Amino acid sequence: MAKRQGALEDIVEVASKLPWWVGVLLALVAFALLHSVAAMEVIAPKDIQGLGDFATKQIIRTLALIGQYLIPLALLIGAAMSAYGRRKRRGLHLRVSTSNEAGILNDMSWREFEMLVGEAFRRKGFTVRETGGVGPDGGVDLVLSAGTEKFLVQCKQWRALKVSVNTVRELYGVMADKHASGGFVVTSGAFTKDAEEFAKGRNIELIGQAKLLQLIRDARLSLDASRASAPAPDPWSNPIAEAEEVAKSMASACPLCGSAMTQRMAKRGANAGRPFWGCSNFARSGCRGTLPST
Numbered sequence: 564m565a566k567r568q569g570a571l572e573d574i575v576e577v578a579s580k581l582p583w584w585v586g587v588l589l590a591l592v593a594f595a596l597l598h599s600v601a602a603m604e605v606i607a608p609k610d611i612q613g614l615g616d617f618a619t620k621q622i623i624r625t626l627a628l629i630g631q632y633l634i635p636l637a638l639l640i641g642a643a644m645s646a647y648g649r650r651k652r653r654g655l656h657l658r659v660s661t662s663n664e665a666g667i668l669n670d671m672s673w674r675e676f677e678m679l680v681g682e683a684f685r686r687k688g689f690t691v692r693e694t695g696g697v698g699p700d701g702g703v704d705l706v707l708s709a710g711t712e713k714f715l716v717q718c719k720q721w722r723a724l725k726v727s728v729n730t731v732r733e734l735y736g737v738m739a740d741k742h743a744s745g746g747f748v749v750t751s752g753a754f755t756k757d758a759e760e761f762a763k764g765r766n767i768e769l770i771g772q773a774k775l776l777q778l779i780r781d782a783r784l785s786l787d788a789s790r791a792s793a794p795a796p797d798p799w800s801n802p803i804a805e806a807e808e809v810a811k812s813m814a815s816a817c818p819l820c821g822s823a824m825t826q827r828m829a830k831r832g833a834n835a836g837r838p839f840w841g842c843s844n845f846a847r848s849g850c851r852g853t854l855p856s857t
Contacts, residue, residue, distance in 0.1 A: 571633060571634075571637045574634060574637040574638060574641065575637045575638075575641040575644070576641065577641065578637070578638045578639075578641020578642055578644075578645065579642075579648065580645070580692065580693065581641070581642075581645060582645065582649075583642045583643070583645040583646035583649065584642075585642075586639065586641050586642025586645055587639065587642050589638050590638035590639050590642065591635070593630075593631075593634045593635050593638060594631055594632075594634075594635040597627045597631035597634065597635075598627075600624060600631075601628040603620070603624055603627075605617065605621050648678070651675075651678060652678045652682040652685075653682065655671070655675055655678055655679045655682065656679060656682045656683065656686070656779060656782070656783070657783070659679060659776070660779045661783070668751035668772060669720070669751055671720075673718075673720045676718055676720040676751060677693065677704050677705070678693075679779070680705065680716065680749050683775070683778050683779050683782065684705065684716070684747075687778075687782070689707040689708065689709050689714070690707065690708040690709070691705055691707055691708075692705065692706040692707075694706060702733065702734075702737070703715045703717060703737055704716055704717055704718045705718070707747075712744040713743045713744060714743055714744060714745045714746060714747065715734060715737060715738055715741065715743045715745075715746045716746065716747045716748075717730060717734050717748050717749070718749050718750070719748065719750040719751075719752070720751045721750060721751065721752045724752070725753050725754055725755045725758075726748060726750045726752065726753070726755065726758055726769075727757065728755060728757035728758040728760075730748060730758070731748055731754075731761050731762050731769070732761060734746045735761075735765055735767060738766075738767075744766070745766040745767065746766070746767045746768075747767070747768050747769075747770055748767065748768075748769050749770040749775060750770070750771055750772070750775075751772050751775070752771065752772060753772065754769050822843050822852075823843045824840040824842060824852075824854060825840070825842075826838055826839070826840055827839060827841045839853055839854065840853060840854040841853050
């Protein structure tokens with residue numbers, strides 16, 4: 564019999580399956596809410612009729628005093644696990660996509676294989692939920708979502724045996740029970756002929772070693788191509804010179820009459836000897852529009 568988890572372990576597990584930043588945000592919200600309850604003042608009753616309500620509020624306040632630290636901590640632990648898992652998935656995907664080793668899929672653990680497959684589908688645009696092949700999902704390892712459609716995935720890291728028709732038939736039954744739009748059976752090996760025949764026409768895609776490696780490497784090539792097509796920053800750009808050009812363009816028109824400005828030198832006053840922009844129409848119309856020089 565499986566050991567029953569406590570409430571805090573459940574919180575950690577749920578948070579570990581969420582994006583890490585969601586776990587952090589939930590931790591902050593949980594602390595704020597519980598802290599407000601913990602800081603609540605409980606007034607002692609004046610008569611015996613109020614004892615029940617007083618006791619209830621006191622229990623809630625005590626639980627909040629403890630929970631304001633334990634629950635956010637559990638959420639943060641789950642967030643850290645999520646961040647670590649995300650980093651590991653990316654590392655596995657990168658290692659496989661850049662490797663020429665024929666047996667690289669068989670050198671990893673079954674858990675790493677599931678993480679790799681999930682990352683491959685994630686990079687194809689699916690939202691991926693890992694179930695670990697346990698629980699009420701009938702041995703399904705991954706649940707994919709694309710819009711309103713749901714797809715089920717079974718991962719089989721078998722080094723020698725071929726995936727039989729029984730595995731494919733089992734997935735087909737779970738698909739019907741869960742009303743899934745389709746399914747995938749992914750293996751590091753190959754499939755029997757019976758399995759391939761059964762999958763035909765049933766919206767089940769069989770992905771063997773060669774096809775999985777191609778899927779992973781195509782995703783890597785697509786990422787490299789998108790990075791290569793992105794415009795590179797100009798190494799010769801000079802932000803100071805660009806600011807000066809902007810300032811000059813702003814000084815090209817008189818703020819009073821809109822005429823062109825010319826740079827002049829102040830001959831008297833507090834700014835004597837300093838350059839400034841003066842209106843070119845000063846001699847004809849007496850316009851005294853000026854701008855400071857940069």
